[in-house]
Amino acid sequence: MLQVLSEAATIAAQAPRIGAWYFEILFGLGALILLVAWLPIALHRVALSLPIVCVLIGVGVFSVTPFAVWAPHPDNAPVLVERSAELIVIVSLMGAGLKLGRKCGWHSWNVTWRLLGLAMPLTIAMVMILGSVLLGLGLATALLLGAALAPTDPVLAGDVQIEHDEDESEAEAKFALTSEAGLNDALAFPFIHLAIAIAAAGSLTAEVAGEWLLKDVVWKLAAGLAMGVAIGWLVGKMTYSLPSDTRLSRTGDGFIALGVTLVTYTATEFAGGYGFLSVFVAGLMIRQAAQGNEFNRRLHDFADEAERLLMMFLLLMFGGMIAGGLLADIGWEEALFAAVMLLIIRPVAGWLSLIGVKRPPFERGVIAFFGIRGLGSVYYLSYGFNHGSFESEYSLWGTLGLIIAASVVMHGVTVTAAFDKLSARSHKAWVARRGGGAA
Template identity: 50%
Template structure:
């Protein structure tokens, strides 16, 4: 039998599982990413598949663009489902996570990578920058619900908005790691250029141009004469068009496309905040994101088992991964949220659920496609183990933790998960 036929049939099975598994897993302490990684690891035991499973380091460009696609679609979905208008006080937890928690995480992980793993400055900073952001793809279980679903409590909102912005805001540090890889140390880095271009210009261009594109496309979608506006089509794939336009235009002028896509999603939502068409676009983006996520996580599971992804793993690397997940992220974000006025439970949930995932894989493949890093296999192994631990630990804990959070807030979570009628107290 031809390999092509087997791949087509296997893809069909994967599509069906994409629709079916979330329904089955709603009331179980498991997550879709755990199942995907397990499926990939099991498939790698088939000799024909295991022999063809590559190490991601051998195809960095392919891995970069595959993970890039699912991240940008996820960012559009995140922007569309946030009900809260942007503002300094309304987004106070988000700014604390981004301005305090994330830099502290990068600093701590850089020092830890140097001291524990013996990495050079470039490698330690790259690993820290890749592991610092909360992944917008795998964090969907801890994010707010669909547009206008009235499920936007503070922890879910903080994790959604953080994941929407911090993937783009990690880029300056990844670019700094790339610059360090080509120099003899920090003294050789053009600091003024890095701050002016990689920090200020690219972030500003991403935010402003993305918002303008979202506003312009929002006018075409909602405010043209009734016969012409895009919302009359009822087609959810308009969200994909907005995503590609925003990302392409921002990248073309050397801005951060991740920031641009999220800003475009927020601006598109704000252009007609209560319109039902937002649900249609968000549903399409979410379905496409889930399908791509499953394909990539199945591949990730196969690479873990048969691609040699963990071959360079050491005991110190395993210790690094555990400390990064269990100590550094929770402690850094807890410190960042001190004085926020939120309850101890809210701060604990937000600090704990810093899920690592496909964004980490993207940053590693992007950087390694632009520079040569010493101990690259160790970087891949350490980051992959950290992602795997995050998938398992957060995937098992997300359902009971969020149920407890919702019970404390008087929300009937279990009825909602079973698609029963909600009874509000």
């Protein structure tokens, strides 16, 4: 915490006197908040997304005087970047958990398990190979980059996630991407720890592998799952099952979702588990306990609003990083790496993992393609750099920045058309199954 405050103070000391621009800054903040509320409606039928607009605004703002001197870079405030990304990820994970009403099971979540158990390890392995061959990375650094890029981002994937009360049986692609994004952040964490351990030891030894397997895989995953189930069950009982005059739902306050998020995450971290996993699982448990109670929507809506505000701010800062030279040292190797990552590695890994799934080919293609990369990857890379010693840190930030920027644009301009087409095909199939009745 002291390190975060120190970095924030250092950044503030480098900025011009805020007082001279006080009203301009307030106006800009208010305008951006209004844009966050209004733009999703205005952009619904346009080949743009809220993340694209936020990044473009950030680039524009930090490209002009006097704001250009404020343009940040993750190397200048590594702990602040880590903690900021961490906060928005856990808020996003709670929102994702609160959306999903389908009970967790082997068959009902079949697509999700395939994406987690097959697509994610394949992605890590392919990124490691590509990073070693194309970027010249060593084992530890290549593994760190692979683990950071493997998860589908829960923050920027809002446009491909299922709505709170959407029919999950008809929106399998959205359900799969939402549940994948909710779980794969936690499942990538063991590989981040393995990369840190290899970097510290200098190589992958039997001792390193054994300690990693017991501590970072078995214990941390088990503790995260147990804490999420326990806290989610308890909050669900307190919210929906106590006598009506003592239930938490009686308050009507959606900000309870934020309190549950922070308590769950920190309690799990104290217990030595993965807080990302526990937050998402707690959200699932609360949604199951709600049994259709309208208060669950209030919890979800507050989490969603908080996530969008945090996302707006962090994407503005990301745009500032681009304006400040984040991509200045990108060469053809990094550009080729980003293209292969987004256009080949994720789609191929996703498609291979879904072989044998009884879903239409176009739907499987959509699931495989829309593995959006974003702020979760920022968190993992900054976590790795802050807890271990890795090569090529500065250039890897540029590579990651290019991948995120390209993902924001590529997925943002294609999402509306792709999911409209998918929805139309699903509706046509639904009509056909019912004997061609009226639409």
